[in-house]
Amino acid sequence: MKVLVAIKRVIDYNVKIRVKSDHSDVDLTNVKMAMNPFCEIAVEEAVRLKEKGVATEVVVVTIGPKAAQEQLRTALALGADRAIHVETDLRVESLGAARALAKIVEEQQPGLVILGKQAIDTDNNQTGQMLAALTGLPQGTFASEVAVEDGRLRVTREIDGGLETLELTLPAIVTTDLRLNEPRYAKLPDIMKAKKKPLEVRTPADLGVELASRIKLLKVEPPAERQAGIKVGSVDELIDKLKNEAKVIS
Amino acid sequence: MEAEALVTSLRNQLVDLLGQDTVVTEPHDHEPYCRDWHGDMTSAAVAVLRPRDTGEVAAAVRACRTLDLDIVAQGGNTGLVLGALPDRPERQVVLSLERMRHIRSIDEADFSAIVEAGCVLEELKLGLEERGLFFPLTLGAQGSCRIGGNVSTNAGGVNVLRYGMTRELVLGLEVVLADGSVWDGLSTLRKDNRGIDLKQLFIGAEGTLGIITAVAIKLSPLPERIETALLGVGDLHTAIALYRHARRACCDLVSAFEFMPPSAFTLAREAQPDLPLPIAIDYPAYVLIEISSSGLIDAKQLMEGLLEQAMEESLVLDGVIATSQAQARQLWAIREGMNEGQALRGPHLRTDVSVPLSRLAAFVAEIGAELDDALPQCLAVAYGHVGDGNVHLNVLPPAGATLAERHTLIEQAKKMINFRLDHYHGSFSAEHGIGRLKRDEFEHWISPVHRRLLEALKRAIDPEYRLNPGCQLPPITAR
Ligand SMILES: Cc1cc2nc3c(=O)[nH]c(=O)nc-3n(C[C@H](O)[C@H](O)[C@H](O)COP(=O)(O)OP(=O)(O)OC[C@H]3O[C@@H](n4cnc5c(N)ncnc54)[C@H](O)[C@@H]3O)c2cc1C
Ligand SMILES: Cc1cc2nc3c(=O)[nH]c(=O)nc-3n(C[C@H](O)[C@H](O)[C@H](O)COP(=O)(O)OP(=O)(O)OC[C@H]3O[C@@H](n4cnc5c(N)ncnc54)[C@H](O)[C@@H]3O)c2cc1C
Secondary structure (H helix, E strand, C coil), X not given: CEEEEECCEEECCCCCCCECCCCCCECCCCCCEEECHHHHHHHHHHHHHHHCCCCCEEEEEEEECHHXXXXXXXXXXXXXXXXXXXXXXXXXXXXXXXXXXXXXXXXXXXXXXXXXXXXXXXXXXXXXXXHHXXXXXXXXXEEEEEEEECCEXXXXXXXXXXXXXXXXXXXXXXXXXXXXXXXXXEEHHHHHHHCCCCXXXXXXXXXXXXXXXXCCCCCCCCCCCCCCCCCCCCHHHHHHHHHHCCCCCC | CHHHHHHHHHHHHXXXXXXXXXXXXXXXXXXXXXXXXXXXXXXCCCEEECCCCHHHHHHHHHHHHHCCCEEEEECCCCCCCCCCCCCCCCCEEEEECCCCCCEEEEECCCCEEEEECCCEHHHHHHHHHCCCEECCCCCCCCCCCEHHHHHHCCCCCCCHHHHCCHHHHEEEEEEECCCCCEEEECCCCCCCCCCCCCHHHHCCCXXXXXXXXXXXXXXXXXXXXXXXXXXXXXXXHHHHHHHHHHHHHCCCCEEXXXXXXXXXXXXXXXXXXXXXXXXXXXXXXXXXXXXXXXXXXXXXXXXXXXXXXXXXXXXXXXXXXXXXXXXXXXXHHHHHHHHHHHHHCCCCECCEEECCHHHHHHHHXXXXXXXXXXXXXXXXXXXECHHHCEEEEEEECCCCCCHHHHHHHHHHHHHHHHHHHHHCCCECECCCCCCCCCHHHHHHHCCHHHHHHHHHHHHHHCCCCCECCCCCCCCCCCC
C-alpha cells in the first residue's frame, strides 16, 4: 500500500511570533522555520506503517516556496521514500492546498493519505476534510491511533468525554492528533541518504489547479502584553489592591 | 544566651539604620539565603539585607561598618563553591542584590547594555532577544543566577568557546567599596586604555573586593540559525579531533561543544523519567554540538557538511540533528539533566577541572583508569565543556554508602585527581572559583609571591577584611 503524506513548512513552534510593524502579516524574516508538528506526526505514522510492513512506499508532498524543500528533505531523512514539491510563492489557503492534493491523489493513487489535523501558522483545521470531500474518500480526523486490519482502517479519535473508534474502507484520509505518536529524530546516515532520494518538482499550472488567494488578510494584531505581576507585602495591601486597582471586590 | 542577645541587638540596630523594609530579621526567612544550591550545607547570618539601589547598598555597607559586621554578597545563590554562604553567623550579614533588577539602558547601536547586578540571567537574555540582541552567557543555572554573581565568579558556560568567559563580556562595572564609597566604572567603551583596567580586579573576585551593583555588558547580534546535533563518538580523543576539525570546517561558528559519557542518559532519566532517547545509548561517548549563524551563512549546510565528512572519516559513528527548536531543547535536556541526576544520587565528588585541550583526552583516560582501579565501587563520570578543555570529573559513591563512607571516598578521589592534575599543569577550578570549598586546594597551589600579591590587593582595597572574609583566602582577622 502506498501512503501519501502532506506536510507544511511553518514557523518553528518555539519561536516567539513577531508582527510586522505595518500589521500586514507575521514577520517571517530570518525566523526559524520547521515542519508543522502535526505533519511530523503524520510522517512518523506513515514510516511506522512501512516498518510494520503495512505500507510499501511513503510519498511526501508539500505545496509551498522553494525553501519548503528543506522540510521535504527532513521527511525523507525520517524515512519517506520520495517527495513531490508543488512549487508556489503564493500564500496557499486550505482549499487551494486541498485541490492540489486531490490532483496528486488522483495521479498517485495512494491507499492512505495522512495529514496533520491543522497547521500551527493559520490553525485552519480543514485541509484534510476538504480533501476528503474533493476526492470522495472516507475520513478519520484527529486520529490518536491508526491500524490497518483485513484491508480496513481503524481510527481511534479523541473526542469530548472519551474515545471513538471508526472503521473506514481504504483508500482513506486520516488527520493526526498530538498523541498519535512521538516523532523520531533525523539520523545522520539517513540525512545523507535523503539527499539522494527523488524529489519531483511540479507547478500548480501543470497540475491544473488555481492557488490564487480568495481571502484577503486585512490585519494582524499581536495579543495584548500580559502585565508582570507584583508581590504584595500583606493581606491588607492585597485587599486594598483588589478593591481599588483591580476593582474585583467591593 | 549572651551571643543570642548580641545578635538580636545587632538586628535591631540594622533595622534602625536601614529601615524595616531592607532588613530580613526573622531567622526562618534567612533559610533560602543560608544554604548552598545542592542543599548539602546550611548556615545562618545576623541578617539578610535587601537594598533596592546603589545608594542603599552603600548605606548598608556603612551600617555594617558601624556595627563591625562582615558582608557576604549574594546574587542567585547558585554558586557551587560556597562563596555566598556565610561561615560566621554571629558577625556576618548576607547582602542580597535580588531587588536590583533594573535594566538601566540598552544601546542597539553600541551593542551594549547597562544592567543592575540583581538581573536574573535568563530574564535578561530573553528581554534582549526580543530586540534581536544576544548576551552569550549561557549556563544551566541561568533561570536563577544573577549577573552580579556571574561577574563575581567570572562564569563560563556552554558558549565560552565562541564568545569567551564573563570577563570578555564585561565592558564596565559599578562597585560599592568596603568603605561605602561608589566606584563608577560603567563605561560601555570597547577601547579604553586610560591606565590600569580596574574592573578586572572585581571580575572573579567572588565578593572579596567590592560589591558589584551594575554591569555594562557587551552584546552580540542574535544568531538567526542554530543547529544542534547529538553525536555518538568512539572516545574523548576522537571528540577532540572532531572539535578541531569543526572549528576549521565551520569558519569558527561552533557555539557549543559538550562531551557526555553514555551514563548521561541514565542519570538524566533518573531526574526526568520521560526524557526521550533520540539515539542508541551504547556508544562509548557522546558530543552535543551547536553551530549558529546569521546572514547568508547557512548553519544547516555547515552542520550537515561537517558531519557527512566526519562520518566518512569515522570521527562520528552516529548522530541525530534536531529539526525543530523543540527537539534541540530535548537534546540539551539530556546534558542538563545529568546535573540533577547526580544530585539525586546523594553526596559525591564534584570537580571542575581544565587542562590544555591537547592533553585532555590523555588526562581523562589516565585518571579514569586510576579511579576505576582504586575505587571500583564508585561511578566516575567525565563530561562538560570539552571545547574549552574543561571537564567535570565527578565521582559518585555507591548507593548504599553511609555519609562517613562517602566522605572518605570523596577525599580519596579528590586527592588522586588533584595529584594527576598537577602533572598535566591543569586547574582544579576551571569555572566555579574558590569560594570556601576549594580554599585548601588554593592554599596548597599558590606560590608565596602569588599570595603576597593577593594579600596586598586585599589590604589596599578592603583593609578591614569586611567583604566576604573566608572566601578565597582564609579569614585574616586584621582588626
Ligand atoms: C606606526 C605605528 C602604528 C601604531 N599603531 C597602533 C595601533 O594600531 N594600535 C595600538 O594600540 N597602538 C599602536 N601604536 C602604538 C603602540 O602602543 C605600540 O606600537 C606598541 O604596542 C608598544 O610596543 P613597544 O614594544 O614599542 O613598547 P614601548 O614603546 O617600548 O613601551 C610602551 C610602554 O610599555 C612599557 N613597556 C614596554 N615593554 C615592557 C615590558 N616588557 N614590561 C613592562 N612594561 C613595558 C614601557 O615602559 C612604556 O610605558 C602604533 C605605533 C606606531 C609607531
Ligand atoms: C545547575 C548549575 C549549572 C551551573 N553551570 C555553570 C557553568 O556552566 N559555568 C559556570 O561558570 N558556572 C556554573 N554554575 C555555577 C555558577 O558560578 C553560578 O551559577 C553563577 O555564576 C553564580 O551566580 P549567582 O548569582 O548564583 O551567584 P551567588 O551564588 O549568589 O554568588 C557567587 C559568588 O559571587 C559573590 N557575589 C554574588 N553577587 C555579587 C555581587 N553583586 N557583588 C559581589 N560579589 C557577588 C558571592 O559572594 C559568591 O562568592 C552552575 C551552577 C548550577 C547550580
